[in-house]
Amino acid sequence: EVKAIHYHPENTICDCCQCQMTEIGTTIVREEAEFIPARMEKVQHIEHAYECKNCKADLSQKAQIKRGKSPQPPIQRSIAGPSVLAKVIYDKFVQYLPLYRQVKEWERYGLNTNDKNLSNWVIRASHDWLLPIYERMKNIMLEKSILHVDETYGQIINRSDGKSGQSNAYNWVYRSVPCQGPTIVLFQSSLSRARSVLEGFIEDYSGTIVCDGYSAYDKIEGITFANCWAHVRRYWLKADSKNGRIGVKYCDELFRLEREFKHLSPSKRRKKRQKHSKPLVDEFLAWVENSPFYGKNALAKAAEYTLNRANGLKAFLDDGRIEIDNNPAENAIRPNVIGRKNWLFSVSEAGAKANAICLSIAETAKANGVDFYQYLVKLLRDLPNLDIHRNPEIINNYLPWSKTIQAECVK
Structure with a gap:
């Protein structure tokens, strides 16, 4: 959008003969960008009810009532709509802005909240609506014959294994290869770097894993290891x-x-x-x-x-x-490393799992040319109103490489 600001002389009377002067041309002196801050709107969803007065007057039949139905929210009884949730997740996992630093920015927009609220929103949205996308992508990934795998350390304060919050936790990354269909990048949060974590993720996978020389990448039935x-x-x-x-x-x-x-x-x-x-x-x-x-x-x-x-x-x-x-996996895990410097740690294992899910959706969207923010808004707006548990095939229409998403959410 272009906004033009015009500048005319203070007066257009000729200083010599006092006649009215005529405009003879314009010059664009410069162009500059203007920032228009975002603003917050409160949206009320109001359902209207109608009844038939004619049927109501007839005591021999039941009164007819119809009510408009509002769409389901991504989080019940929460003020956070799809666009707010998408912005919180986008800023954390693409802009690497930790939640506690987002709080003041949201206050500037007019939304009073705190980092605990934001954390709960991310966990709920991830578990309810992003996890089904993650799990479907995982199923597709494990059908491929070649995977890149890498891992890096992290930190979880409240651990279920009794270890100190200062102990290293780990994030694993799995990436498919472009010659075997759309690229998929998945993260997995774990408390350890043990081989059992890898075995638990890949289950009965058979194929080739490209990896570094870490000892966990060795002697798993059905798997060939290609070293870096x-x-x-x-x-x-x-x-x-x-x-x-x-x-x-x-x-x-x-x-x-x-x-x-x-x-x-x-x-x-x-x-x-x-x-x-x-x-x-x-x-x-x-x-x-x-x-x-x-x-x-x-x-x-x-x-x-x-x-x-x-x-x-x-x-x-x-x-x-x-x-x-193994550079594809090492490059894929880099956002987690950059984020770690900003997020410092996860308070809970649920938070660490939500981080892994969000990073997976973000990096897979990026690898498939999809705008992550637009994609999040669509997921959080559409999925709560679709019966994805009874009709799980619906999820296929919301994968980053699907025709629907490529048509609506490509940059």
């Missing part, structure tokens, strides 16, 4: 020596080849890897195995790390869909 070459490179980079630089050079050459193969189809990429990358990997592993790297120095650690994961490091050679590194 970026982690290998970091170990050799830490071994700041002549041999360390040789190790880094091997890794760099593999990454250079991957950049060449990036835009190829999976089948063509596999053929190129077999021809060019496989001999390089075999040469590198043979060099490490035959070199006398002993002790506890950085060089020995790099060699041990590499040889212990030799099979996982070779996995990408036999499948063109597998990436050479």
